[in-house]
Amino acid sequence: MKTVNIMIVGVGGQGSLLASNLLGHLLLKEGYDVKVSEVHGMSQRGGSVVTYVRYGDKVYSPLVSEGEADYIISFEKLEAARHAPMLKLGGQIVVNTQQIDPMPVITGAATYPDGILEELKAKGIKVDAIDALSLAKKAGSVKAVNIVLMGRLSNYFPFNEEVWIKAIEETVAPKFAQMNKTAFLLGRSN
Amino acid sequence: MKQLLIGNAAVARGLYEAGVRVVSSYPGTPSTEITEFAAKYDEIYCEWAPNEKVATEVAFGASLAGARSACAMKHVGLNVAADPLFTMSYTGVRAGMLICVADDPAMHSSQNEQDSRHYAIAAKVPMLEPADSSEAYNFAKAAFELSEKYDTPVMMRMCTRIAHCQSIVDTGERDNMDLLPYEKQPEKYIMMPGYAKKKHPVVEKRTEMLTAFAENCDFNKVFIAPGSEIGIVTSGTCYQYVKEVFGDTVSVYKLGLINPMPVKSLIDFAGKVKRLIVVEELDPIIENHLRNIGLEPEGKSLFSNIGEFSQKDIKKILLDKDEEKLCADTPVPNRPPVMCPGCPHRGIYYVLAKMKLTVLGDIGCYTLGATPPLCALDSTLCMGASVSGIHGFNKARGAESEQKTVCVIGDSTFMHSGMTGLVNIAYNASDSVVIILDNSITGMTGHQQNPTTGYNIKGDPAAKVDLEKLCGALGINRVRVVDPYDLAECEKAVKEELAAREPSVIISRRPCMLLKYVKAKPALIVDADKCRSCKSCMRLGCPALSIKNGKAAIDFTQCVGCGVCEQLCAFDAIKEANTDENR
Numbered sequence: 043m044k045t046v047n048i049m050i051v052g053v054g055g056q057g058s059l060l061a062s063n064l065l066g067h068l069l070l071k072e073g074y075d076v077k078v079s080e081v082h083g084m085s086q087r088g089g090s091v092v093t094y095v096r097y098g099d100k101v102y103s104p105l106v107s108e109g110e111a112d113y114i115i116s117f118e119k120l121e122a123a124r125h126a127p128m129l130k131l132g133g134q135i136v137v138n139t140q141q142i143d144p145m146p147v148i149t150g151a152a153t154y155p156d157g158i159l160e161e162l163k164a165k166g167i168k169v170d171a172i173d174a175l176s177l178a179k180k181a182g183s184v185k186a187v188n189i190v191l192m193g194r195l196s197n198y199f200p201f202n203e204e205v206w207i208k209a210i211e212e213t214v215a216p217k218f219a220q221m222n223k224t225a226f227l228l229g230r231s232n
Numbered sequence: 233m234k235q236l237l238i239g240n241a242a243v244a245r246g247l248y249e250a251g252v253r254v255v256s257s258y259p260g261t262p263s264t265e266i267t268e269f270a271a272k273y274d275e276i277y278c279e280w281a282p283n284e285k286v287a288t289e290v291a292f293g294a295s296l297a298g299a300r301s302a303c304a305m306k307h308v309g310l311n312v313a314a315d316p317l318f319t320m321s322y323t324g325v326r327a328g329m330l331i332c333v334a335d336d337p338a339m340h341s342s343q344n345e346q347d348s349r350h351y352a353i354a355a356k357v358p359m360l361e362p363a364d365s366s367e368a369y370n371f372a373k374a375a376f377e378l379s380e381k382y383d384t385p386v387m388m389r390m391c392t393r394i395a396h397c398q399s400i401v402d403t404g405e406r407d408n409m410d411l412l413p414y415e416k417q418p419e420k421y422i423m424m425p426g427y428a429k430k431k432h433p434v435v436e437k438r439t440e441m442l443t444a445f446a447e448n449c450d451f452n453k454v455f456i457a458p459g460s461e462i463g464i465v466t467s468g469t470c471y472q473y474v475k476e477v478f479g480d481t482v483s484v485y486k487l488g489l490i491n492p493m494p495v496k497s498l499i500d501f502a503g504k505v506k507r508l509i510v511v512e513e514l515d516p517i518i519e520n521h522l523r524n525i526g527l528e529p530e531g532k533s534l535f536s537n538i539g540e541f542s543q544k545d546i547k548k549i550l551l552d553k554d555e556e557k558l559c560a561d562t563p564v565p566n567r568p569p570v571m572c573p574g575c576p577h578r579g580i581y582y583v584l585a586k587m588k589l590t591v592l593g594d595i596g597c598y599t600l601g602a603t604p605p606l607c608a609l610d611s612t613l614c615m616g617a618s619v620s621g622i623h624g625f626n627k628a629r630g631a632e633s634e635q636k637t638v639c640v641i642g643d644s645t646f647m648h649s650g651m652t653g654l655v656n657i658a659y660n661a662s663d664s665v666v667i668i669l670d671n672s673i674t675g676m677t678g679h680q681q682n683p684t685t686g687y688n689i690k691g692d693p694a695a696k697v698d699l700e701k702l703c704g705a706l707g708i709n710r711v712r713v714v715d716p717y718d719l720a721e722c723e724k725a726v727k728e729e730l731a732a733r734e735p736s737v738i739i740s741r742r743p744c745m746l747l748k749y750v751k752a753k754p755a756l757i758v759d760a761d762k763c764r765s766c767k768s769c770m771r772l773g774c775p776a777l778s779i780k781n782g783k784a785a786i787d788f789t790q791c792v793g794c795g796v797c798e799q800l801c802a803f804d805a806i807k808e809a810n811t812d813e814n815r
Contacts, residue, residue, distance in 0.1 A: 054569060066398055070236045077364075078236065078398040081340045082261055082678060087600060088775050089569030103476040104364075104397035104469070107544035109555025120564060127559040142787070143778045144567035148770065149605045150779075152565035161560045175789070184789050 045098035047106040051125045052117025053142050054088045057188035060214070061115070062093040064192060068209035069097045072201065079104035088145075090121060113198065115191050117174075118142050123158045126167060135167060136195050138174035138187060170194065177232060181225035189214075189222045193229020203230070237401045239394040240304075242365035243332055244269030245401065246372025247302050250328070251409030252276055254294035256287040258648065259677035260306030261341040262395040263334035267304050268680075271689045275406060280680055280689050283615070283648040284309035288316045288331065295329040295385075296421060298412030300376050304332040307348050308614065312649070314351065317385070319423050321355045322431040324383035327412050328376030334390040337513045337540040341676070343595065343612065345538070347514040352387050352491040356435050358442055359387040359491040360451060361468045365399040371451065371488065382438055382445075389490060391513070393469040393540065443492045451488030454497070456504060457481055462550075463505030465498065465518055465529065469540075470511045476543040477551065493521045502527045509550070513540055571600045573776040574745035574752065574792035576671050579716035580640075581608040582772055582796070583723045589636055589730075592625065594618040594650070596642040597675040597744075605773045609640075616641070616649030619666055623653065626662040634663040635730045641666065644674035644682040647697065651706065657735045658707025665729045665736050666708075668699060669716075672743040679747065703737045710736035717742060719799050745792055753793025754809055758784045762805035769797040769806065 048065065052058045059080055066078040074097040081091070094106045108127050114135045116122035122137040129135065137159065146152040155161075163169050172194050178186040189210065196206050207223055214222050237245065243266045247255065255278045257267040271278035281287035284305040294301035305313060310333045317331065333351075336342040352359035360375060362368040368390065375386040419427045446452065463483040464474050471486045478484075485501045487493060502508045502522075510519040510531035519531035534549050535541070547553045571578050581601040584591050585608040593599055593609040594617065602609035611621065618639035626634045641650045646668050657664050674680040681687045686696035703711045710732055714725045722740065729736040743750050755776075763783040770777060776790035777797060784805065786797075798806045 053567065055572070066236050070234070070400065075400065076236060076398070079393060080238075080396050080398075081392065082264075082396055087569035087572060087597065088567075090567040101399075102472040103543045104393050104399070104472065105542045107542045107547075107555065109557040120567070123560050123562070124564045124567070127557040129558065131556050131558065142790075143775075144565050145570050145603065145605075145773060145775065146565045146568075148775065148778050149773065150770075151604065152563075154565065155560075155562040158560060158562060158564075161562060162558075165558050165560065167558055 043098050045096050045101055047111045047130070048095040048113045048115065049106055049111045049125060049128055050093040050095065050115045051121045052091055053121065054091050056117045057185060058091055058093050058117060061188040061192055062095055064209055064213045065095050067213050068201065068205060069095070071209065072205070075099060075101045077101045077104045090124060092125070113195065115195055117187060117191065119158055120144065120154065122169070123155070123162060126162055129167060133168070134198060135162065135169045136191060137169060137171050138191055139171050140175045140187070172229065172232065174229065177228040178225055181228055182221040186222060186225035189225040190229035193226040196226070196230050234400055234402050236398045237365045237369070238265060238396055238398050239362065239365045239368040239390055240265035240396070241269040242369040242401045243304075243372045243388070243390070244273070245403050246369045247330070248273045248276060249404055249406050250373045250376045251300050251407045252302055252376075253299035253411070254291060254301040255279070255303065256281045256290035257304040258282070258284045258287050258309055259674055259680040260309045260334070261677055262336055262392045263304045263306045263309070263332060263390065264677045264680065265395070266332050267689070275408070278689050280682060282683055284313040285315060288313040291329055291331070292316060292320055295325045295327050298327050298414055300327045300329070300409055302330040302332065304334070306342065307333060307335045307346050308342065308344065309333070310348055310351055312615070317351065317357070318355045320385050321357050321435055322423055322428055323421050325379055325385055327409070328379035329385045330372065330375045330379065331385055331387045332390060333387060334392070334395045335514070336392050338392070340392050343614065345514060347517065348387070348389050349490055349517045350515070352389075353517070356439055357384050357387055357491070358382065358489060359389055360488060361389045361490040362394055362488065363468050363471045363486065364394065365397070365401045367488065368394060369401045369403065374451070382442060384438060389468070391469055439492055443495065446489050446492055446494040447497045449489055452494065452497075453486040453488070454501060455480070455484045455486075457483045461506040462509065463501055463507065464509050464511055465501070465522065466511040467518065470513060473541055473543045473546050474511055477546045487518065490517070493518065495525050498522060499525060499527065509534070511535060511541070511546065568603055569600060570603065570773065570775050571597065572745055573774055573790045574794040576716045576740070576742035576744065577601060577669055578606075578772055578774065579719055579796045580667065580669065580722050580740045581606045583719060583726060584608050584638065587723070587726065589638055590625075590633070592618040592621045592637070592639040594639070594641040594645050596645055598640060598642060598669050603773070605771055615645050616653055619646075619650045619653030620656060622664045622666065623657045623660065623662045626664050631663070638665040638667055638726065638730070640669055642675070643668060643670040643672065643684045643699070644680075646699075647683050651702070654703065654708065654737070655706050661735070663733055663735055665726070665738065667738045667740055670699060670739050670741040672741075673747060675744050679744070699739055708735050708737050710734060711739070712736075713739045713741050715742055716740045717794055717796055719796065745794070755788040755791035756786050756793055756795070756798060756806050757809045758786055759805045759807060762803045764803050764805075766802070768800045768802065772797055772800065
């Protein structure tokens with residue numbers, strides 16, 4: 043099979059590393075060759091963060107380049123727009139509709155663009171937008187945005203629900219397992 | 233067992249299985265997790281040393297004592313450890329020793345982009361370079377046999393894309409190596425001129441032997457593509473980009489032993505191809521070697537010596553191919569990293585910026601104080617340079633400068649290499665003001681303990697350096713502690729110490745907001761009726777604060793209730809929420 047390229051993008055502190063660990067774990071269990079590439083350190087501090095997940099029969103590069111991503115999961119609207127050029131023609135964006143102002147917007151040096159997701163759609167990009175923050179709150183914690191988004195993403199993959207639930211149980215701390223399962227199912231069904 | 237491991241965890245697993253008994257390191261992105269993962273194995277004694285020089289010497293001592301040992305550091309940490317490195321090349325080892333060094337092409341979290349391969353060449357020690365986690369694991373294990381066979385420390389070069397990329401590793405069992413008996417060998421281990429003169433020829437001979445070994449060793453892999461005119465010499469993560477683009481359609485010489493490099497087998501390889509190309513990030517180390525042995529490769533004439541590559545670069549440069557893409561026309565504002573909501577550094581930086589002081593900075597999270605809107609920093613060079621630098625700055629500009637210049641340094645960085653600078657301030661008498669930003673942890677690298685925290689790498693209680701007493705013992709009479717959440721107190725302290733006609737230290741003390749034991753308070757809210765849109769609070773650069781509909785607004789998902797913005801509001805518009813339903 044051809045290597046599938048996934049990008050998980052968001053704002054440092056939103057929990058994208060847990061999402062990529064979950065995905066990597068699941069893909070390993072399903073028998074694929076997998077690479078998950080992340081960056082620690084400076085980029086975590088509220089900056090733009092990017093994680094690459096690639097799987098297939100044999101994966102060489104740990105990175106996804108411009109025009110190569112099959113899926114972009116964005117934890118924030120602006121980040122979806124920032125990384126849209128990474129998407130393959132015909133690729134799919136799954137995006138949380140949450141808005142987090144970056145520092146240049148906070149200081150007034152830049153403005154947060156209105157209707158950015160509509161603009162992407164108008165360009166012919168497939169955008170699946172979801173209010174993951176509200177669903178995460180419903181599940182019991184605003185921090186579960188990452189798992190809500192994984193739930194939404196799961197609709198695009200051929201793995202059944204049990205496989206995902208098992209991967210969640212094996213990846214998150216036991217005391218948060220139930221809440222995360224709820225978050226996953228809310229994302230998957232909404 | 234098959235596991236998905238980041239390269240650093242794979243190295244740790246390799247150390248474990250190789251029977252390593254002692255690991256000493258100083259944290260530094262992207263090397264930190266090597267030691268963090270090694271610390272999870274009870275059979276390995278692990279520690280955070282105050283700096284990389286100490287760590288390397290600890291590992292040397294353990295090797296001398298007959299235990300396999302290792303240390304890990306980032307590329308700039310190797311500068312600090314260079315002193316022991318160069319002479320350990322002469323002494324060699326008793327039990328095997330591995331020095332892991334992680335480069336950071338593209339500077340994801342670093343102040344420069346130096347190429348550690350220069351050090352292996354200069355110190356004349358072998359260097360390995362893995363291309364994925366599986367190789368990181370295997371090379372880490374094999375390094376010890378190489379080290380013991382050739383009587384040399386071995387270096388292993390990681391880079392961000394190997395260190396922080398998870399790929400599949402098939403792990404094995406630990407080989408419990410016995411401690412080798414200690415033998416006193418003065419001529420081997422005492423490097424005074426008489427003995428060192430005898431050792432240098434041994435080092436040169438060793439390089440010759442290692443070069444012969446490199447011709448046909450398992451670390452290097454040669455793949456000849458039948459009928460291909462292109463031959464690529466590469467290593468590490470670049471190998472993956474080459475394979476991604478070309479698969480098995482071009483010949484590839486993949487170097488795993490990056491120093492010393494072979495001669496004859498590379499000449500043979502070049503003879504089988506029409507076009508010889510080197511793909512390597514940063515400096516032309518492989519390319520220069522090929523030129524030195526009489527070959528004429530293309531390398532930096534095609535590829536940049538700046539930043540990191542991806543398959544995109546290979547495709548574009550060698551195949552003139554680009555992928556199609558779509559994007560929005562509206563410009564997307566940058567999202568630079570910022571200090572976290574509730575960060576204790578923000579309060580003291582606000583005061584320094586307000587007072588328009590010249591601030592010499594250092595290495596850590598607090599470098600982020602340089603960015604708008606605080607713009608509180610004037611320089612950042614390397615670990616400890618703020619404390620040494622302010623002394624030189626004040627000596628050059630005199631008393632007037634002493635009253636409007638301060639330096640800032642974190643607790644861990646002060647332990648690393650700030651202390652000696654402070655001794656110099658006391659001894660050579662400048663009336664400098666040193667602010668130690670004590671957040672009770674090594675923050676930037678992701679919360680490692682250090683000698684001021686009272687805990688060791690395992691989280692067990694440990695001796696705690698008393699910063700107040702330490703600064704006193706180093707010769708500073710004026711040492712005071714402030715709470716950076718209290719803006720008035722901070723301003724008063726800075727004013728008084730700047731005015732004092734002797735050196736002083738201000739310890740700005742409050743634990744990092746991200747530490748587990750630090751409990752967030754309920755998010756604050758803005759009373760929109762009271763807010764006059766003066767934007768005073770926006771000068772803090774807190775990511776939880778923004779302007780919505782012309783009024784200040786607080787993002788409840790981010791605010792931790794530190795109360796610093798509350799002190800800036802002249803209209804009492806910022807206050808505690810009545811409920812905490814949002815948390």
